[in-house]
Amino acid sequence: MINNVVLIGAGNLATQLALALFENGIQVKQIYSRKLETAIELAGKVGAAFTNNLSQLISDADLYVIAVKDLAIQEILENLSLNENMLIVHTAGSVPMEILDGFSLNYGVFYPLQTLSKYRKADFSVVPVCIEANHPSNLMKLQELAGRLSDSVHQISSVERKTLHLAAVFANNFVNHFYAIGAEILEDKKLNFDLLKPLILETAAKIKTLGPVEAQTGPATRNDTATISSHLKMLQDRPEFQKIYSFVSESIFQLQQKHNHDLF
């Protein structure tokens, strides 16, 4: 059983994970960050020790969590000097578990599928945690730990995790970009973005009960070319948004056709 953890990283994910561990009675022994002030800030919130020196990591933690940017994982691993029995996980969506092979005999992945921010408290109990491990005994340990933080724990392979991450890019990054385009369109005409917020919240809330294809409405779905043309004309000063409008409208229409075809 994992009773204490060393966290390598102090960014968005590391911060929310540290808070969730702390609140669920799992000791965060130490926080590492390249920047000492960043390590100190997070360590202060969860009563942990801190360091900006990988050679000063505590040597006997039950689990070492590497929660840094994808591209920094390799470098962290090459500079770790832990006993080869120590259990190490990373938290990245797109990085295969096997990156940890050779650095320890016990390793795995602990991937929370959520958008996490340093200063916005996450309700970790509803965050899907995707776990993977190199050995059943390690998987059991991670399963038990994840189960203390979240009601939604899933055993997911590296290949599946990559697919989840790709889907998450559409459902988070791209969706958020469309909020941004909406905001730009309104700002260009001095209209307040707040007017769109209830719509944004309800659009998301709907998928709890309605499939997204079923929930789809709007000019593209009904191939309303008059409205589509008029919208494209309104976007003539923003050719990049015009292009996206055309492509996405076309794609909506195709997907609706495909599903109608599947149904009948």
Place this chain on the structure above:
Amino acid sequence: MINNVVLIGAGNLATQLALALFENGIQVKQIYSRKLETAIELAGKVGAAFTNNLSQLISDADLYVIAVKDLAIQEILENLSLNENMLIVHTAGSVPMEILDGFSLNYGVFYPLQTLSKYRKADFSVVPVCIEANHPSNLMKLQELAGRLSDSVHQISSVERKTLHLAAVFANNFVNHFYAIGAEILEDKKLNFDLLKPLILETAAKIKTLGPVEAQTGPATRNDTATISSHLKMLQDRPEFQKIYSFVSESIFQLQQKHNHDLF
């Protein structure tokens, strides 16, 4: 003051509007729908009379609301035979108010900026209602009525309303399409769409406190070409999604650059 209403239409918007009127003590006198059963179904919920014949509309209501598809408004108007003093509004985002000119001396627009469904109860009190009228006295009447249903009432011109509708297409239709693409990507690999739902809800909830450009994360923002290439490769069997991925990623990067440039 508007104490009673005749509703022309019984679709998604008409249904939620009828329920909101009814619950706030404004009498729905009569419901018209082309299909009699549809009129009867909604009329039953709000204690209204019903008809599928425009020549049988009650002649003395305080307000006539045309809540039908954009393309059906003109035909409805041509078949109405009301006293020319009657107050008439439509509820469409993209249709100018002036479509009502010539059919009555008193007219306006009552546009709820929300995605509404027949069978999903809307909390109308938070729905932004955009109103417009051909005369200050009509505007006052609509303002007062809207204020009884919603805490968010806005005087919006036809041109502004069209801009809001365009922004709403991005924030609702296009966003929802990206939920659908996420669902397709997972389905192709037999992964459960439920795994994405907490992310979708949190992505929307974030905009309550964080601007969408500020909230943006992901490979496109940091121009992480390795992850972008790998995602494009994963989409090779879905070329339409591949194309959208490229365009949107490019657009995210450009918008971030623009905003960074604005900042420094």
